[in-house]
Amino acid sequence: MVDLSVKIGDLSLRNPVMTASGTFGYGTEFEDFVNFSRMGGIIVKGTTIRHREGNAYPRLAEVPSGMLNAVGLQNKGVDYFCENIYPTVKNYDTNVIVNVSGASIEDYVATAEKINDLEGIPAIELNISCPNVKQGGMAFGTSCSAAAEVVKAVRKAYNKTLIVKLSPNVTDIAEIARAVEAEGADSVSLINTIMGMAINAETRKPVLSTVTGGLSGPCVKPVALRMVWQVSKAVNIPIVGLGGIMNATDAIEFFLAGATAIEIGTANFIDPSVTMKVVDGIEDYLKRHNYESIKQIIGKLEL
């Protein structure tokens, strides 16, 4: 038996495999394909203080080895989550983590406070990196002072595990990671989507209603790995790595680069049971290399 368990702040994960926000709904959508009790956690959709309609259709552009999305944080708001979704997801036999988004510090704090009251939610992932909403979102994640300010305010209001999700759309991601660590973040997760764009040459129009959107899928993996590696050298808190993970080998690469846990996003669209295969594959890898614990490979890139 190999030990797959890891800890992120006070949060214990039975294995390091979670699903990425916005790609796995509230879990229910994938119930027929996975076994929640074999997952480290589910990070649910981006949740905001009020209902958001999101951006206009088209919100999706396919690109080689990936996709651009411009969903724009469509969700029914935190009160709807607490009343209508929490009663179901709290019974899942896995960690359910809420991804919290906002357009102002007050919104982030108010949303985090409401989630803090939910006994069955052991952690939040603070999304300061959504490229698809005009005000806020990514604006907080692209400046050290703004990132520090929002994390400081949320830290006061939220006393469980606080993961801060970083934007790759910055010059120096390690600097932002250090800034949020200093304000009490228990962990950082990275990367959110990379700002991109698609054009239809025939119509001379952008493919997405918002012109630009967020790039995800295997095409972003090299960028994500590089950033996890840089951040792992800059901070002491555990890192949750994601971006383009399609299989167990991809996941192992993130552990070697310094991630303590990983999230799987876009891959769920191609194979809705991919998380189960990644868990099995990580276990096989560890056995094959005679490791007893996943912890033995975290950050163990050989230079």
Added chain:
Amino acid sequence: MSKKYQLDGTVIKNEWVTSTYFKMTLSFETLPEIKAGQFAELRIDETPTVFLRRPISIHDVRPENKEMDLLIQKVGDGTAWLSTRKEDDKVNVIFPLGNGFDTDVAENKPVLLVGGGVGIAPLLHLGRVLSSEGRKVHFLLGFRKEADILPLNAYKEVGEVFITTEDGSVGDKGFVTNHSLWKNADYARIFSCGPTPMMKALSTVAREKNIDCEVSLENKMACGVGACLCCVTQTHEGHKCVCTDGPVFNINELPW
């Protein structure tokens, strides 16, 4: 919501039916129950330009053989790859997805199934279901020109078939909404799948004639299971997912 499966289907037959349309028959170890109007998401392999699955309507089902047929128009690299699948090849499928048509029709009048181009695909299974429930089925199918007309024998077994072509080479000339059958149209419900402009024009006619009308939309999809929120359409109740709240909507739900 019906239980969803991810299964490898075995290609039993894959044949061109016109120069751009092909019919693929897949067989499964177990075939789940499929409602008319539901669809499948097919994985495309070995094609660097294609990353996402492709949504395709379920055209016909034969539960006794655990087989289903797909009617596919080759438009790009994904459908091109599907067209090259040979007998015994496997295709990975997630299905059945979506809500399907509401075949529970109270009034004892005939029903009208209106299709344009590849939109006629889900109407065959739908016609079979409705006619097995003892309902009289009329198909009204629109094509550009004679060469585009798809094989219609199976449709003719199920109901009466009316055709329009834009150039008038076969059937009535013009669009489906120009057909002479509208003069004394008296139907319990209209069901439709086809290009959006066709369905919008149809919904205007249905409203004028006060006939209940359902349309099946074909938005771009990523997950197909209601998780990514990429496939939304605007409704009177805000954005709804075409993959789970649809693909079939009553026109009263849409701001058309």
